[in-house]
Amino acid sequence: MTANADQNGGPAYGRAFADWRGACTDDWRAYTRHGFVQGLGDGSLPRAAFIHYLRQDYVFLHHFARAWALGIVKSADIHEMQACTATVNALVQDEIRLHVEVCAKAGIGLDELEATAEAPANMAYTRYVLESGYSGDFLDLMAALAPCVLGYGEIGARLAAGDPAPDYAEWIGTYASAEYQGLCHDVGALIDRAVKIRLGDEPAATPRWQALQHRFKTATRLEVAFWDMGLRPE
Numbered sequence: 578m579t580a581n582a583d584q585n586g587g588p589a590y591g592r593a594f595a596d597w598r599g600a601c602t603d604d605w606r607a608y609t610r611h612g613f614v615q616g617l618g619d620g621s622l623p624r625a626a627f628i629h630y631l632r633q634d635y636v637f638l639h640h641f642a643r644a645w646a647l648g649i650v651k652s653a654d655i656h657e658m659q660a661c662t663a664t665v666n667a668l669v670q671d672e673i674r675l676h677v678e679v680c681a682k683a684g685i686g687l688d689e690l691e692a693t694a695e696a697p698a699n700m701a702y703t704r705y706v707l708e709s710g711y712s713g714d715f716l717d718l719m720a721a722l723a724p725c726v727l728g729y730g731e732i733g734a735r736l737a738a739g740d741p742a743p744d745y746a747e748w749i750g751t752y753a754s755a756e757y758q759g760l761c762h763d764v765g766a767l768i769d770r771a772v773k774i775r776l777g778d779e780p781a782a783t784p785r786w787q788a789l790q791h792r793f794k795t796a797t798r799l800e801v802a803f804w805d806m807g808l809r810p811e
């Protein structure tokens with residue numbers, strides 16, 4: 578367990594994250610230790626699969642930015658609005674730069690990137706998250722969004738600490754960076770504060786908790802399906 582780990586061995590991104598992650602350990606492991614992830618770490622991932630994934634992820638980030646913008650709509654106060662705004666900004670200004678730059682080096686320009694046809698696994702995941710926000714409240718949306726932000730934080734930190742092969746250093750460096758790790762801590766704190774405001778000090782004792790755990794688990798499974806899709810370039 579590292580200094581930054583919580584008591585379950587996961588990164589210390591907050592209490593709600595630790596609980597939700599701990600309630601779906603098999604699915605979480607399938608997501609964060611997926612063959613695609615192992616291939617990023619040891620360099621064995623075929624380049625075609627990586628570029629295929631990255632193009633889909635470029636589309637994914639558009640929808641995720643929309644979902645975080647929906648968080649602004651569903652916010653209870655200025656603190657939540659500011660935190661959601663910062664995350665939208667991190668997605669569309671910082672994270673997406675990786676996708677644009679790596680694809681440009683592979684000969685895929687911005688127009689071609691924008692014209693990427695969305696894969697069904699991408700649609701299933703992003704629309705699930707957006708629907709969680711449309712029909713649910715701020716907590717429903719956060720439970721569906723958390724595996725995305727925090728899972729990549731956990732993966733990036735673990736791969737970077739494990740002496741990775743140089744092939745995917747840019748990808749690993751993006752998610753292991755101080756900026757991305759800071760974002761994960763901010764999002765974890767946002768969720769804990771939102772839980773406290775809405776469900777009090779003993780949220781696990783409230784009738785809503787299981788439904789939130791279930792939303793987190795469903796989004797985690799959709800992350801697994803996204804990696805599966807990444808391994809199947811047409």
Ligand SMILES: Cc1ncc(CN)c(N)n1
Pocket residue numbers: 634637638672724725726729800803
């Ligand atoms: C599918 C997916 N999940 C998570 C992330 C990290 N924001 C991402 N870029 N793509």
